[in-house]
Amino acid sequence: MHRLSPTFARLERWIDSQVRRFAQELQFELGGQRLAMTDCWVNVMPRGVSHGLHLHPLSVVSGTYYVSVPQGSPGLKFEDPRLDRYMGAPPRSEPAAVRNRIWVTLPAASGGLLLFESWLRHEVPANPVRAQRISISFNYGWGSTKG
Ligand SMILES: [Fe+2]
DSSP: OOOTHHHHHHHHHHHHHHHHHHHHTOOOOTTTOOEEEEEEEEEETTOOEEEEOOOTTTTTOOOOOEEEEHHHHHHEEEETTGGGGOTTOOOOSOOOGGGGGGGEEOOOOOTOOOEEEEOOOOOOHHHHHSSSEEEEEEEEEOOOOOO
């Protein structure tokens, strides 16, 4: 989308600046190369639609810009990447502190931007409300060039 539409290209420029800040915060050593948007797509989720657990292979940073998030529609649910190493660990108290949870859901809000490292598995639970949940998701690659 960012290569076809001037509106999406403008959004890309803004997200680029946020991804640069994110990369600095994570202390990425990029070796003189840059992170660049490789994919960008629109998600329209009517009532009952979910997006199952997944990650974004071959990307470095992924994220979502929330266009329209009706009240009551879900956030983005992340899985602790250590989950397969917990083995005999006991369950956590309910409600557990965020730092101790295996699953953490970050709320979505219209106009908000959420960035995360692409190896972090995540899902969007089913939208329980009638109004559509609309977002724009994207991936950034390392050493990519604009096409
Ligand atoms: Fe995703």
